[in-house]
Amino acid sequence: MDKMINLKINGRQIRAHSGQTILEAAKTAGIDIPSLCHHPAITPHGACRICLVEIERQRALQPACTFPVSEGMKVETESPKVVEERKFVLQVLFSERNHYCMFCEMSGDCELQALAYRYGMDHWTYQNSYPKIPVDGTRKYFIMDHNRCILCRRCIRACSELAANNTLGVKFRGAKTMISADMDSPFGESTCVACGTCLQVCPTGALIDRKSAYTGRETQVERTKSVCMFCSVGCGTEIITRSGRVLRVEGEWEEHNKGVLCVAGRFEPVYDNRERIRTPLLRKNGELVPASWDEALDIVSDKLKSTKGNKIGAWTTSKTLNLTMSEFVAVFQGKIGAHVGVLEPTLSELELPVGGSLSELVSSDCILVVGADPLSDHRVLGYHIKRARMKGAQVILVSENCNEMGRFAHKKFAPEDLVRAIKICQNSASPFVVYGDGTTQKDAEKLVVLKRKAQFIPVFPATNGYHAKVLGLQYGLNNHQIEMIYFLMEDAAPKDEWIKRAQNVKFLVVHTSYHGPITETADVVLPSLLWYEQEGSLYNLEGKKVAVRKAAPLPEGLIPENEVLTQLAARL
Amino acid sequence: MFKIRNLKIFLFGSFEHLDFGFVSDFDIRISDFLNNLFGSGNNGIGGKPMTKVKVAMDWLAACAGCEMSVLDMDEKLVELLDRIELTSTPITDLKHPPKEGVTVGIVSGTVNNTTNLEVVKEMRERCKILIAMGDCAVFGGIMTMRNFFDMNEALKRAYIETESTVEGILPSSEELCKPIKACPVNNVVKVDVYLPGCPPSPEAIHYVLSELLEGRIPVLSGENLKYD
Numbered sequence: 001m002d003k004m005i006n007l008k009i010n011g012r013q014i015r016a017h018s019g020q021t022i023l024e025a026a027k028t029a030g031i032d033i034p035s036l037c038h039h040p041a042i043t044p045h046g047a048c049r050i051c052l053v054e055i056e057r058q059r060a061l062q063p064a065c066t067f068p069v070s071e072g073m074k075v076e077t078e079s080p081k082v083v084e085e086r087k088f089v090l091q092v093l094f095s096e097r098n099h100y101c102m103f104c105e106m107s108g109d110c111e112l113q114a115l116a117y118r119y120g121m122d123h124w125t126y127q128n129s130y131p132k133i134p135v136d137g138t139r140k141y142f143i144m145d146h147n148r149c150i151l152c153r154r155c156i157r158a159c160s161e162l163a164a165n166n167t168l169g170v171k172f173r174g175a176k177t178m179i180s181a182d183m184d185s186p187f188g189e190s191t192c193v194a195c196g197t198c199l200q201v202c203p204t205g206a207l208i209d210r211k212s213a214y215t216g217r218e219t220q221v222e223r224t225k226s227v228c229m230f231c232s233v234g235c236g237t238e239i240i241t242r243s244g245r246v247l248r249v250e251g252e253w254e255e256h257n258k259g260v261l262c263v264a265g266r267f268e269p270v271y272d273n274r275e276r277i278r279t280p281l282l283r284k285n286g287e288l289v290p291a292s293w294d295e296a297l298d299i300v301s302d303k304l305k306s307t308k309g310n311k312i313g314a315w316t317t318s319k320t321l322n323l324t325m326s327e328f329v330a331v332f333q334g335k336i337g338a339h340v341g342v343l344e345p346t347l348s349e350l351e352l353p354v355g356g357s358l359s360e361l362v363s364s365d366c367i368l369v370v371g372a373d374p375l376s377d378h379r380v381l382g383y384h385i386k387r388a389r390m391k392g393a394q395v396i397l398v399s400e401n402c403n404e405m406g407r408f409a410h411k412k413f414a415p416e417d418l419v420r421a422i423k424i425c426q427n428s429a430s431p432f433v434v435y436g437d438g439t440t441q442k443d444a445e446k447l448v449v450l451k452r453k454a455q456f457i458p459v460f461p462a463t464n465g466y467h468a469k470v471l472g473l474q475y476g477l478n479n480h481q482i483e484m485i486y487f488l489m490e491d492a493a494p495k496d497e498w499i500k501r502a503q504n505v506k507f508l509v510v511h512t513s514y515h516g517p518i519t520e521t522a523d524v525v526l527p528s529l530l531w532y533e534q535e536g537s538l539y540n541l542e543g544k545k546v547a548v549r550k551a552a553p554l555p556e557g558l559i560p561e562n563e564v565l566t567q568l569a570a571r572l
Numbered sequence: 573m574f575k576i577r578n579l580k581i582f583l584f585g586s587f588e589h590l591d592f593g594f595v596s597d598f599d600i601r602i603s604d605f606l607n608n609l610f611g612s613g614n615n616g617i618g619g620k621p622m623t624k625v626k627v628a629m630d631w632l633a634a635c636a637g638c639e640m641s642v643l644d645m646d647e648k649l650v651e652l653l654d655r656i657e658l659t660s661t662p663i664t665d666l667k668h669p670p671k672e673g674v675t676v677g678i679v680s681g682t683v684n685n686t687t688n689l690e691v692v693k694e695m696r697e698r699c700k701i702l703i704a705m706g707d708c709a710v711f712g713g714i715m716t717m718r719n720f721f722d723m724n725e726a727l728k729r730a731y732i733e734t735e736s737t738v739e740g741i742l743p744s745s746e747e748l749c750k751p752i753k754a755c756p757v758n759n760v761v762k763v764d765v766y767l768p769g770c771p772p773s774p775e776a777i778h779y780v781l782s783e784l785l786e787g788r789i790p791v792l793s794g795e796n797l798k799y800d
Binding site: 098100101102103104107108113116117120122123124127128130132 | 714763766768
């Protein structure tokens, strides 16, 4: 299968693998063939005609991105004929729609413009006919300006191959062709899930991110490789900042999510408008007033020393870093002897394997989803299940409630019939079990039989549930007689049960980033960092330790959570 | 000085091959013409002392950004003035290029109304080499946004519906020009040199003028070729 092929590109002898395209072979050999519609993450299309090359004995120029290599082939990538053709294609692309660089958001980073500069285009040969082309602003987070679209179809391919959503397509033909969603619905009213993968791959300024438009060119911004903290999938991200301000989030192409993010990781965090806590606060005369760290930590440590260990409850969210969680356990359980727990389920009672790989999930032939609703809250995992399904995998859903995966499941079983679902998996070649916090102990005992055969993917309800499970943290705000509570909440929005528990306690310390119902009754409020200020590591869906990196400097007076805990411990 | 009888035929001639919009495909006759005009050295034609090359500038529907960029050449503009003579320009505020014609004409702005048409045609007639400077002259630029609206709609919005207008009326004097579809200069007359940019950088403008003075056709690339 992996036969080596010898061919000549621009007079150079190249060796390529059989099955590769000319573009791929050239790239490996360090020869750059320009293209517009090509993108390494999606299947080649041959739409833009920029990569046309001259091949000996071929009647016409051929697109390098789709043409397979063959033995003895001779290819010219910058011959006069090829260059003339490329310039012609560029002129035609510019003449079709309204490509005016001077007021375009993408100018400076646009792939179409870069090609025009490269080939010295200094005017248009063909008169622009000023067609009236619409701009679609119906999506909440980004805009589609059809004027700038070159119909490369990267967005369509990304929507179907990467996000597996299949919302985008084209309508009409020829010069009237337009990218459209579903049956020509406005994008914001379509089945678009706002994952933003199309936005990330668009080569021109056709897809424009609202928040970060006109805020800086690639040469003016900084990119920080980090990990999304909004669910336990732990997608690799790149946080784009300028002068300490977060502009937007992009998916990282090398990590397990391979560039794909979801609305909760790409857009929602940048739009967070909640009121941020900037200094420690102490309750004096019924009001929360700013205080220094020393003051606040002195009061907390005094209270901790004066209360019996078993009358103190310390709970942390799983949406935090490894070091913070470990430090939390060391201080509150180790040093103080308090009741320590975690605020979200950790799947710790389920003795099931972990470590299934996302990329292998896509090649699975049978996926059993039990006790989880990935498309609602772990969307990128859900997209990967849908991708597997598009490739022929059978999706079996075991659920009693309304489940987003229901529409895509081949078979649905009630929880009582789990055994029948397991049987189907046993008869498959490479099954996967995706299990969430809706899985009971009994279910787990039944699923164990698939241990040898299937890969297991745990769907922790919150980000670093993996580490919480490793540390043995228990979920549940127990009903012990507690006089003092320490909640480490980071930027998680408080759930009703936490607020209720907090209301009845004598002394409440809340360590969080935003004001909210839970800080209203707190005695001490300690500010925590935001997702783009965190520096440390956590575990992603596959059980791999990944690095969360600080993308912006810490605001004045804020301290990382684990340091706060260390300082607190030093006072005890 | 070299006298060209039939300028139009000489310059526009008969271009057999397709123009792909790139200076490298320029007709070879322009190159010869330039060489004869400017000579290849410092002495000019026939060993006589160098006479200053006459330059005229005019603007159509423009914002003056390109003219600002010309002034931004700073001391380099002063140096150029040793070799060029600015005749009518928006800066010197003479309204027409000299009747006897000039060597180099620079036009900025979009062709937007009937007056622009007259101006650009006059510039083409009186200038041997016409440079379209700036995105508006080269590509049509910002003014073309008006083409997507009905002309009456656009006029009403501008003269009647603007928030600060009280009892507006549409201008209808006979003496006024009429608006036409906005288009780049090369839709109306032949352009010899294109200088895109919004505005083109002073370095790019200086490059184009110096190249012409040396008798070469300027080929823009790198930092000199920008569309924004």
